[in-house]
Structure formats: structure tokens, C-alpha cells
Amino acid sequence: MTVKSPPEKSIKSPILDKLPNYGIQSDECPRRAKTQLDFIMLAVEALELNASQVMLTAIRDLGLQDVLKSRVHLWRLRSTNPLRKFNQRQPLTLEEAKALVLVVCYLCRKLTVLIRQLFLGYQQLQDQQLSLDHHFRLAKYLKRFRSHFRARMNPKRAMVLAYSTDEKLDELALSLLTQLLLCTGTRGEERLWASLFDGEVS
Amino acid sequence: MTIQRQYVLPNCSLVLEGLSADASNVLSILANAEFKIVGLEKPLAGGSEFFRALVDAIGAYCQRLLSGLDHPDHISSQSSLVSVEPDEGQYHRLLIKPDVLEDLADSSEKSAPQTIRLSTVQLFDMAEAIDQFHADAQTLPDFSVNLAPLPRKYVRASEPLAQRAIPPLLGFGTLAVAALGLFFLPVPELVEPEALEQQTTSALEETLGNEPATDNPDETEPEAAENAAAGSEAEATESSPLINTAITDSTQLEALQQQVQQQLSSSSVGSEDSPFEQPLRYQISVAENGDIVGYNPLDEVSLENIDTTPLPSLTYIPVNNAAVGPMAQFDVTFVPDGTVEVVSDQVVTPTAVPPATVNPDAEASESIESVTPESITPEVESSDAAGEKVVPSEASGEGADTTEEASTASQTNADAADSDIKTSATAGKLENFIATPIRDVDRIYELNQGLRRTIIDNRDSDWSGPDIRYRVRLDEEGNITGYEADDAAAEQYADELKFSNLVKTVPAENPQLDFLVVISAANVVEVNPWDGWP
Numbered sequence: 001m002t003v004k005s006p007p008e009k010s011i012k013s014p015i016l017d018k019l020p021n022y023g024i025q026s027d028e029c030p031r032r033a034k035t036q037l038d039f040i041m042l043a044v045e046a047l048e049l050n051a052s053q054v055m056l057t058a059i060r061d062l063g064l065q066d067v068l069k070s071r072v073h074l075w076r077l078r079s080t081n082p083l084r085k086f087n088q089r090q091p092l093t094l095e096e097a098k099a100l101v102l103v104v105c106y107l108c109r110k111l112t113v114l115i116r117q118l119f120l121g122y123q124q125l126q127d128q129q130l131s132l133d134h135h136f137r138l139a140k141y142l143k144r145f146r147s148h149f150r151a152r153m154n155p156k157r158a159m160v161l162a163y164s165t166d167e168k169l170d171e172l173a174l175s176l177l178t179q180l181l182l183c184t185g186t187r188g189e190e191r192l193w194a195s196l197f198d199g200e201v202s
Numbered sequence: 203m204t205i206q207r208q209y210v211l212p213n214c215s216l217v218l219e220g221l222s223a224d225a226s227n228v229l230s231i232l233a234n235a236e237f238k239i240v241g242l243e244k245p246l247a248g249g250s251e252f253f254r255a256l257v258d259a260i261g262a263y264c265q266r267l268l269s270g271l272d273h274p275d276h277i278s279s280q281s282s283l284v285s286v287e288p289d290e291g292q293y294h295r296l297l298i299k300p301d302v303l304e305d306l307a308d309s310s311e312k313s314a315p316q317t318i319r320l321s322t323v324q325l326f327d328m329a330e331a332i333d334q335f336h337a338d339a340q341t342l343p344d345f346s347v348n349l350a351p352l353p354r355k356y357v358r359a360s361e362p363l364a365q366r367a368i369p370p371l372l373g374f375g376t377l378a379v380a381a382l383g384l385f386f387l388p389v390p391e392l393v394e395p396e397a398l399e400q401q402t403t404s405a406l407e408e409t410l411g412n413e414p415a416t417d418n419p420d421e422t423e424p425e426a427a428e429n430a431a432a433g434s435e436a437e438a439t440e441s442s443p444l445i446n447t448a449i450t451d452s453t454q455l456e457a458l459q460q461q462v463q464q465q466l467s468s469s470s471v472g473s474e475d476s477p478f479e480q481p482l483r484y485q486i487s488v489a490e491n492g493d494i495v496g497y498n499p500l501d502e503v504s505l506e507n508i509d510t511t512p513l514p515s516l517t518y519i520p521v522n523n524a525a526v527g528p529m530a531q532f533d534v535t536f537v538p539d540g541t542v543e544v545v546s547d548q549v550v551t552p553t554a555v556p557p558a559t560v561n562p563d564a565e566a567s568e569s570i571e572s573v574t575p576e577s578i579t580p581e582v583e584s585s586d587a588a589g590e591k592v593v594p595s596e597a598s599g600e601g602a603d604t605t606e607e608a609s610t611a612s613q614t615n616a617d618a619a620d621s622d623i624k625t626s627a628t629a630g631k632l633e634n635f636i637a638t639p640i641r642d643v644d645r646i647y648e649l650n651q652g653l654r655r656t657i658i659d660n661r662d663s664d665w666s667g668p669d670i671r672y673r674v675r676l677d678e679e680g681n682i683t684g685y686e687a688d689d690a691a692a693e694q695y696a697d698e699l700k701f702s703n704l705v706k707t708v709p710a711e712n713p714q715l716d717f718l719v720v721i722s723a724a725n726v727v728e729v730n731p732w733d734g735w736p
Contacts, residue, residue: 022351036269116212119292119323126291174292179268181326186333190349195268197351 015062016098019193022201028091031082033196035159037092037100038081040183040192042152043176044107046145047114051107058106059099067099085154101193108183115181122174132170145173205229207341209331213324214239216331218253218341229341237331239324246318252302255283257332257347262286263294264329265352273352278315292322449490449530455546458530461492463544466534469512478507482536486513487529493518495529511536640678640715643736652680653717654729661727662698670695672719673732681706683714695721 029037045051052071059068068074077096079088108115114137121135133139146169153160163169183192207229209216215238223230235253237246246256262275263286278285283302287295296318303316320328336347449455482504487496497513499505508514513534535543640646653676671688682704687693708714716732 032269116323119321122292123321123323126293175267175270178292178322181322182264182268182329185326185330186337187349191264192268194349194351195265198265198269198271198273199352199354199357201351202354 015064015102016067016095019098019101019189021094022194022197024094024197024201027093029080029094029097030197030200032200033097034080034092035083036196037097037104038078038084039172039176040104040179041078041100042148043145043173043180044104044111046141046148046173047111047180048107054107054110055103058103062099062102062106064099064102067095068103083153083157083160085152087154097196098193101189101196105183105188105192108180108188111180112184115177115184118177119181141177142170142173145169145176204233207335207338209334209338211327211331211334212240213321213327214331216328216335218335220342227340228343230343232342232345237328239318239320239328241324242318246298246303248302252283252298254345255302256298259284259286259296260325260329260332261347261349263325265349269352271352271357274356275348286325289319294320294322294325296320296325449528454490455530458488458490458492459532459544459546462486462488462494462532462534463542465492465494465516466512466536466542466544469516478503478510478536479538481538482507482511484508484511484513484534484536486532486534488532489518489529490527497534500533636675636714636716638711638713640713641736645678646715646731646736649676649678649680649715650717650729650731652676653682653719654727656682656704657719657721657727657729660698661721661725667691667695667723669723670721672696672701674701674717674719675714676717677708677712677714681708683708683712 041051041055044055048054052074055074056071059065059074068077076088076090077092077100078084079086080090080092081087118135118138118141121138122132125132125135125138132142146166149163149169149172153163155161155164163172179192182188185191203222205220205222205227207218209218217236217238218229218232219234219236220229220232222228232250232253235248235250235256237256239246246252248256259276259282262273266273266276275282276286278287278297283299285297287297289295297315298318299315332347335341336345449458480503483500484504485498485500486494489495494513494516495518497517499508530546533545535545537543640649653674668691670692672692673686673688674682675684677683682701684705685696685701687696718730718732720728722728
């Protein structure tokens with residue numbers, strides 16, 4: 001086979017340069033970052049029915065195919081979360097993490113209305129001192145999140161064990177919902193990206 | 203010219219008023235900032251100081267919501283003007299010092315900070331308004347909004363140092379306590395195993411110039427070796443009445459007594475010109491068939507003169523110790539004039555045996571007292587001196603293996619006490635010890651396999667019968683240097699196996715090893731080293 005064109009240079013997507021490296025020496029994301037990214041994506045999946053397809057579309061829309069190559073690759077990156085049942089003991093590079101952050105924020109923006117509705121409902125429930133089950137959409141989100149979490153996280157891990165009850169998981173789901181709300185903001189990507197390295201830089 | 207910028211969001215709107223430093227439309231000098239929050243009566247308004255503090259606090263708090271780690275910028279302290287704290291559920295508390303707020307700056311209640319309860323969405327809208335202002339290049343371009351990860355130094359360890367120090371301290375503490383406790387325990391005494399003691403005894407014999415004892419500590423050693431150690435003091439073979447049941451039937455005892463009497467009298471004829479002056483007394487154990495299986499001198503003189511009695515030569519050490527049936531004990535007295543008296547411990551004999559010189563009961567008790575160290579020496583170390591394998595002489599008449607050959611051997615032995623080591627073993631008899639046993643495991647394995655092959659080749663394929671056993675001695679080349687059959691059946695079958703043709707004479711100094719050959723009823727050949735695998 002004759003090759004007529006020079007080998008393709010891997011061109012870094014310029015969109016990734018939006019997120020600074022914060023002077024991090026290694027190319028690998030810290031453990032908490034992997035967990036947090038995966039959890040946030042789990043929350044997105046709980047909100048969005050067809051999340052995995054939507055994610056792939058988002059990757060295409062953002063032009064990140066070079067970094068997030070396929071559905072399997074995406075799954076493998078998410079499985080770097082050490083709390084997962086099928087944990088891939090692989091590093092999550094900064095570039096891949098950046099791409100994931102961009103995808104998550106892209107999806108969150110599309111879900112802005114829903115997220116705000118949920119918060120409105122949450123606020124009403126709390127003001128009337130009603131349990132979370134009384135808001136149909138919110139209860140559905142929490143239920144889906146719980147089942148996703150239990151299906152995918154390794155129950156033997158101490159951190160996962162801390163979320164053994166429904167109440168604890170609901171708490172986690174709501175705090176993740178807050179994070180999703182923050183991701184919808186103008187500087188959502190930067191905020192999420194910076195938060196991944198909280199306590200990790202010198 | 204006053205410039206006003208407004209950022210409107212569903213729950214909040216931010217209005218910035220200021221001046222432009224130059225003719226352009228850029229708001230560069232902030233005069234007043236005002237947050238109008240839906241649901242709040244009064245807008246939060248203040249100068250640039252207030253705005254700066256609010257931006258930092260809210261930005262930091264948003265990062266806290268994302269990462270769960272407290273940022274120093276939003277935590278309330280003495281110096282901070284604005285701080286944000288989490289409240290119940292989805293609410294957050296915005297704490298603003300009254301000095302920085304315009305409408306409260308001159309009011310009386312300066313000390314207490316103003317607290318505003320914000321829902322998450324309201325808080326987010328404030329942050330979003332700030333972010334939008336930050337994105338707007340036309341407003342306060344010099345005003346930077348920090349957004350950086352929290353440095354490591356601000357992260358408090360999830361567990362205090364004291365708690366983290368507990369496990370190692372506990373570990374060291376336990377170790378120290380254990381060490382202290384064990385310090386007071388006495389050092390355990392070294393208990394020498396018995397086998398070692400035996401070996402030292404035999405080593406002692408070697409130094410006395412005797413024939414080296416076999417280094418085989420196996421007490422089941424069935425064969426007595428050629429006697430080459432004249433005058434050895436350790437010749438006493440221990441009577442072993444404890445292992446076996448005693449014969450109690452008095453008629454049987456009498457018969458045995460007579461038999462032994464005859465046996466000893468006929469054998470002691472040769473030693474009529476006895477060198478001893480005193481009567482020699484021994485306790486002997488006799489098997490059911492009349493074999494003397496053990497003897498025990500009852501005093502010093504008897505021990506010294508043991509070689510002048512026929513006992514060492516008559517003693518038959520059974521092939522299989524465990525197989526020996528019940529035994530009877532007799533006291534034997536050799537009188538200097540050549541007569542022999544046999545007295546049973548249990549039966550007062552009505553026969554013509556002269557009355558015992560000693561009261562049997564006294565003798566029995568004496569026997570217990572007079573057990574000298576030598577007399578309790580296990581048979582192994584004395585086996586080299588205990589005489590050749592001795593079968594009962596014709597006089598006894600009962601032994602299953604009363605073969606001519608064996609009896610000749612017993613006779614030759616009587617005067618062959620000082621003879622040299624035989625250079626080779628012959629069929630039916632094997633020297634008890636091997637001068638230089640083969641120790642190489644691989645070599646032993648090969649020999650084992652070779653011997654097995656030889657026997658399989660030679661055996662009668664149609665043979666069937668009881669289990670038969672042989673002890674076969676091989677040298678290093680695999681030549682059979684001697685063999686010994688376990689019983690009569692085995693001896694008969696040995697001819698079929700052509701053992702006698704295979705036996706080669708080899709100097710005894712050559713390395714050799716004994717093997718146990720078992721041909722089972724099903725004609726299966728098993729070969730193993732006699733003393734087990736090393």
C-alpha cells in the first residue's frame with residue numbers, strides 16, 4: 001500500500017486550550033478528579049435518558065473526536081474512576097479530562113431548563129417541608145441516580161459504603177445537581193476544571 | 203459621563219455604575235455596584251470594596267460547592283467583609299459586614315453582619331451575573347476574577363494528626379509490651395533427642411576400637427550382624443517383655459523352660475573350661491517357639507563374661523519385632539562347672555531342674571535394680587555385637603527356618619566372634635550394617651528403579667501367593683551383593699527370581715544400600731529403600 005499523504009499530525013483541539021494546566025507536573029489526573037468527573041457524568045445520565053448517545057453527539061459537535069475516540073474509549077475513561085466495579089487501572093490524562101469537562105458542560109447547558117426546574121421544585125418541597133418524593137421529576141432523577149450508582153460502583157469500597165442508604169445517595173445526587181447547575185454557567189468549564197484540582201496544586 | 207452596565211438573570215440582576223477613564227465606552231472606574239435579588243426588599247449595594255469582596259466570596263463558594271473543599275476566600279473571619287456559608291438543604295447564607303453596605307454604613311447596628319438567605323439558584327444567578335460581567339470586556343477590564351484550584355496547604359487533613367498517629371503508636375506499644383513480657387520468660391532448655399544419645403554411645407564404641415556400629419537407628423533392623431567385636435561391653439540385648447504379652451500358660455512355660463535348658467546346655471558344652479568363677483545370671487526372654495529373643499545380665503560379672511556364655515550366639519533377633527508373639531521370661535544361671543539352670547519367674551517347676559540358687563522373687567526385684575546403663579542400651583547399637591542371625595539349633599526343633607545352613611552359621615559364629623568382617627554377604631544372610639551407605643538421592647532412585655525392573659523381568663508372570671518380602675542389598679553399580687528372604691515362601695520363590703545367580707561378591711567397603719522388595723499377592727512388585735527415602 002502506498003501512502004501519499006504525510007502522517008496525520010495530532011492537532012490538539014484549540015478548544016482545550018481554554019482550560020489552563022495550573023502548573024500541574026504530571027499528565028495524570030488526581031484520584032478525586034476521576035471520581036468527580038465520573039459522578040457528574042452519572043448525574044447527567046440520570047437526567048438525560050439517552051445520555052450515552054447524546055454524549056457522542058456532543059463530542060462530535062465540539063470536535064473532540066481526536067481525544068474521545070469512541071464510545072468504548074469514553075467508557076474506559078469513565079472507568080478510571082477508582083470506585084467503579086470494573087475499574088480500569090489506567091491514568092486519565094489532562095487532555096482527556098479537559099475534553100470530558102467540556103462535554104459535561106456542553107450537556108449541562110442543554111439541560112439548563114430542567115436543572116432549574118428541579119431546583120425550583122426542590123426549593124418548594126423544602127419550604128413546605130415535604131419529602132423529595134413529592135416532586136415527580138426530582139424523584140425520578142434521584143431514583144435513576146441511585147440505581148445507576150449502585151449498578152456501577154464497587155460496594156466494597158469504603159467510600160461507596162458511605163453511600164449505602166437512599167438518603168445518603170439522595171444527598172449526593174442533589175449535591176451533584178448543584179454542580180451541574182454551576183456547570184451551566186458562563187464560566188462553567190473553568191469552574192469545574194479548577195475544582196478538579198482543588199487541594200492538588202502547590 | 204456615568205456608564206451603567208446591567209446583567210439580568212431570572213433571580214438577580216447586577217447593576218454596575220462607573221466612569222470611563224477615557225473617551226471610549228469602557229467602564230473602567232467602578233463607583234457603585236448593586237445586586238437586586240428577587241425576593242429581597244433592599245438591593246445589596248456598595249462600593250468597589252464591597253464588590254471585590256462579594257465577587258471573591260461567591261466565586262470561592264461556588265468552587266466549594268463543586269469540590270467540597272473549603273476555600274479561604276468565602277470563610278467568615280475577622281478580616282473578611284463578605285462570607286458565604288452553607289445552610290440547611292439547598293440554602294446558603296450570605297454574610298455581609300454592614301460597613302461595606304451603603305445604606306447600612308451609618309446605621310447603629312454595625313457589629314452584627316447582615317445575613318441573607320439565598321437558595322442555590324439565587325446564589326448561582328449571582329455567580330452567573332459576576333461571570334457575565336467578567337466575560338464582558340467593556341466593563342472593568344482590569345478587574346480580575348480569580349479562578350484557580352485551591353493550593354494544597356489550605357486542605358486540612360481529613361483526620362487530625364492525633365488520630366492518624368494512633369495506629370503506629372498502638373503497634374509499637376503492643377510490640378514493646380510483648381517484648382517486656384517475653385523478657386521475663388525463661389530461655390527454654392535444650393532437650394537432646396534420644397536418638398542423638400544413642401549415636402553418641404555408638405560413637406564412643408568406635409573410639410574404643412570396636413567395629414563401627416551401624417549408623418542406622420532403625421530399631422526394626424531385623425538382622426543381627428556378624429559378630430566382630432569381642433569383649434564389647436554393650437552386648438546385652440534388651441529383653442523386651444514390655445512390648446509383647448507374656449506367656450502365662452504354665453504347661454507351655456514348662457515346655458519352654460526345658461527347651462531352653464537343653465538348648466543352653468548343649469551350646470555351653472564348648473565353654474566347659476569356663477574362665478569365670480562365679481555363677482553368671484541372666485534374665486532371658488523366650489518366644490513361643492523357644493527362640494531366645496533377648497537377655498539381660500543381672501550383675502556386673504555376668505555382663506563381663508557374657509561372651510563365654512552361648513547366649514549371644516543363640517539370641518535370635520526376629521525379622522519383624524512387632525510380629526513376635528507372646529514371650530516368657532526365665533532366669534538363667536550358668537554355674538562354673540558347666541551346668542545351666544533355667545528358672546521361670548512365674549512357675550515353680552516340678553522338673554528335675556536344680557533349685558534356683560536365688561529366690562525367684564528376689565531375683566526379679568534384683569533384676570529391676572541391677573539394670574545397668576549398658577543393659578538398657580537399645581538393641582540397635584549392640585546389634586553389631588549381638589551375633590549373627592541365629593536360628594534355634596536342631597535341639598529346639600521348632601523354628602520354621604531350621605535350615606542346615608542357618609545352624610551351621612550359628613555354630614561357626616560361636617567361635618567366629620573375633621573373625622574379620624566378611625567381605626560379602628551371601629544369600630539368606632546379610633550383614634547388618636553397611637560400611638558406606640549410598641546417600642545420593644538420585645542414585646538411590648536409579649538403583650530403586652533398576653532393581654524393580656530386574657525383578658519384574660525375572661518374576662514368574664503367573665505367580666500368585668501370599669505377600670513375600672526380601673531385603674536386597676545393592677552396590678552403586680546396581681549389582682545385587684546380597685539378599686535375604688523374609689520367610690520360607692519367599693526363600694523358595696527366590697530361586698525363581700534367580701537372585702542367587704545375580705549376587706556378586708563385592709568388598710564390603712564399597713557403598714551399598716538395602717532395599718525392601720515386596721511382591722504382593724497380585725504379583726505387583728514394589729521396591730523401596732529399606733530405611734525409607736532419604
